[in-house]
Amino acid sequence: MLKNLFKKVTFLWIGMVLAPVCLLAQSPLVPSLVNESIFPLLAKHTHASSIVALPNGDLLTVWFEGSGERKSDDVLLMGSRKKQGQEKWSKPFEMADTPGIPDCNPVLFLNQKEELFLVWIAVNANEWENSILRLRRSKSFDTDGAPVWHWQDNIFLKPGDEFAQEVVRKFKDLPPSHLGWSSYAPEYGKLIIEASQDSKKTSMGWMTRIKPLVTEDRILLPLYSDGFNFSLMAISDDQGESWKPGLPLVGKGPIQPALIQKENGDIVAMLRDAGDAPTMIQQSISKDGGETWTAAKKTAFPNTASVELLKLKDGRWWMVGNDIQDGRYQLALWISSDEGNAWSAPQYLELDSTRQGKFSYPALIQDRNGLVHLTYSKHLEEGKTIQYRLLDPNQIH
Numbered sequence: 285m286l287k288n289l290f291k292k293v294t295f296l297w298i299g300m301v302l303a304p305v306c307l308l309a310q311s312p313l314v315p316s317l318v319n320e321s322i323f324p325l326l327a328k329h330t331h332a333s334s335i336v337a338l339p340n341g342d343l344l345t346v347w348f349e350g351s352g353e354r355k356s357d358d359v360l361l362m363g364s365r366k367k368q369g370q371e372k373w374s375k376p377f378e379m380a381d382t383p384g385i386p387d388c389n390p391v392l393f394l395n396q397k398e399e400l401f402l403v404w405i406a407v408n409a410n411e412w413e414n415s416i417l418r419l420r421r422s423k424s425f426d427t428d429g430a431p432v433w434h435w436q437d438n439i440f441l442k443p444g445d446e447f448a449q450e451v452v453r454k455f456k457d458l459p460p461s462h463l464g465w466s467s468y469a470p471e472y473g474k475l476i477i478e479a480s481q482d483s484k485k486t487s488m489g490w491m492t493r494i495k496p497l498v499t500e501d502r503i504l505l506p507l508y509s510d511g512f513n514f515s516l517m518a519i520s521d522d523q524g525e526s527w528k529p530g531l532p533l534v535g536k537g538p539i540q541p542a543l544i545q546k547e548n549g550d551i552v553a554m555l556r557d558a559g560d561a562p563t564m565i566q567q568s569i570s571k572d573g574g575e576t577w578t579a580a581k582k583t584a585f586p587n588t589a590s591v592e593l594l595k596l597k598d599g600r601w602w603m604v605g606n607d608i609q610d611g612r613y614q615l616a617l618w619i620s621s622d623e624g625n626a627w628s629a630p631q632y633l634e635l636d637s638t639r640q641g642k643f644s645y646p647a648l649i650q651d652r653n654g655l656v657h658l659t660y661s662k663h664l665e666e667g668k669t670i671q672y673r674l675l676d677p678n679q680i681h
Contacts, residue, residue: 314617314631318674322364322373322659325667329353330362333659333670334495336392336400337651340426341368345659346379346390346402347670354407359386361404363430366672373672377429380420382406387418391492395503395523400425403439403505405491412510413489417441421524441518441529442487448480450576454534457579472536476512480532485511490518493590495647497543497551497574504530504551504574508539513558515541517574535559535580538566542593544601546623549573554603555580557587563609565591588612589644596677597654604633604646604658612642615660619681631680633658633673640665650677 322345333347343366350359360381364373379402380387390404400422405415417439425431455473479485490507497504505518505527515533520526533541537559545551551570557563565585568577585591589612591605600621607616607630616630634643642663650656655676662671 313635314633314675315679316673317655317676318672320373320672321662321669322672323376323669325664325669327667329356329359330668330670331661331663332389332493332645333661334390334392334647335649335657335659335672336394337649337657338400338425339394339398342366342426343657344392344400344425344431345373345670345672346392347659347661348386348388348390348404349376350386353388354386354410354412357384357386357410359388359407361387361390361402365428367428374428379430380404380418382418386410388415389492391495391505393495393498393503396498396500397523399423399524400431401524402431402433403492412491413485415489415491417490417492417507417518439518439527440487441490441516441527442483443516443529443532447486447529447532448477450531451477451480451534454532454579458534458536458581479512490516493540493645494542494592495649497545499545502573504543506541506543506553508541510539513537513539514580515539515553515555517541519574530574531576533568533577533580535566535568538568538580540590541568542591542603543574544593544595544624552593552624553577553580554583554591554593556590557582561609563587565605585618590646592646592648594648594650594656596650596656598677600677602648602656603627604648604660606644611639612644612663613639615643615646617680628681633660634662643671654678 330349335345346363349362350356361379362376363379364376366373386407402420408414419437420433421435422431422433489509489511494506503520508515517530518527538555539558540556541553553568555566557566564582565587566580567583568580570577586607586609588606594602603618606612608614613636615634619628644661646660658673662669
């Protein structure tokens with residue numbers, strides 16, 4: 285009986301897309317060493333967390349908080365710290381605030397020199413398409429409260445003519461689809477190709493969401509655009525001192541990429557689907573260190589919000605996301621032991637039978653001791669918070 289509950293789901297490769305042969309109807313809830321809210325439920329909107337394990341053993345989280353999202357100018361970044369050896373998270377404190385402009389979608393990470401980075405977006409003119417990438421850096425982050433920031437700047441990207449050329453090439457690789465368009469209206473692809481030739485549009489509106497992939501000599505910061513409805517990587521080969529754009533990760537709605545690297549160097553992106561129904565996790569592959577990507581294709585994983593990936597020290601891959609298409613009331617964990625060729629049946633972190641709760645936007649890291657830390661947005665009718673879980677991979681199969 286228990287073996288059946290943990291039975292592996294076999295996936296077949298179809299091009300670059302995974303298709304399941306079977307799915308199990310139910311799996312047990314994932315065991316957690318710690319399962320707690322970082323702060324009490326708030327009436328304010330709290331969303332899109334990120335978490336980092338600092339070298340001294342502290343945990344640091346960040347999220348955005350305010351009256352809404354892009355239309356509310358009081359939105360700022362808040363954070364909390366759990367010091368090593370302590371059981372409780374600290375009282376929330378301010379991490380960043382651009383006065384009069386909403387700040388959203390923060391990402392925390394350490395570069396190769398263990399310098400702390402905070403990257404987020406300031407939603408200029410209250411429109412996602414005008415968002416500006418902002419950056420703070422710290423070498424002094426072991427004290428109570430917020431880190432001491434020694435540098436703040438914007439990240440400006442200037443894709444060249446090759447951006448538009450890549451959009452044209454990759455749209456030819458996508459299956460034809462005209463859903464949502466009448467015979468008298470311009471095709472979706474034509475509008476996107478026209479926009480890709482406008483330098484004002486290609487240089488603005490790139491947004492953070494998921495932690496970067498940090499290798500020995502490169503940082504790949506995943507970005508996406510609501511204007512283009514696809515993604516792009518900001519690439520740094522000097523430990524975050526400077527950034528350049530890769531070529532776009534093109535498709536019909538592949539946004540908020542989560543990245544993981546295979547042993548042969550290939551990089552896999554699993555992406556939220558903001559395209560045609562049915563919404564399924566999308567996938568793309570890079571074979572050149574994140575410079576170029578295959579056209580994103582739908583997989584057979586249902587999807588309604590961000591997904592997150594983590595490569596464990598034991599080689600297994602974890603993927604967390606909403607495995608439904610009508611809400612965010614389920615948050616699932618899938619496990620692969622063969623670099624994504626086969627995935628387990630979903631096990632559940634959240635499973636709300638009332639379908640009223642919303643659990644989404646996961647952030648996953650593993651610390652030096654091998655334990656996994658997970659944060660995500662927890663939205664209930666009575667309020668909103670950021671949920672934290674501590675997981676032992678040895679207890680989860």
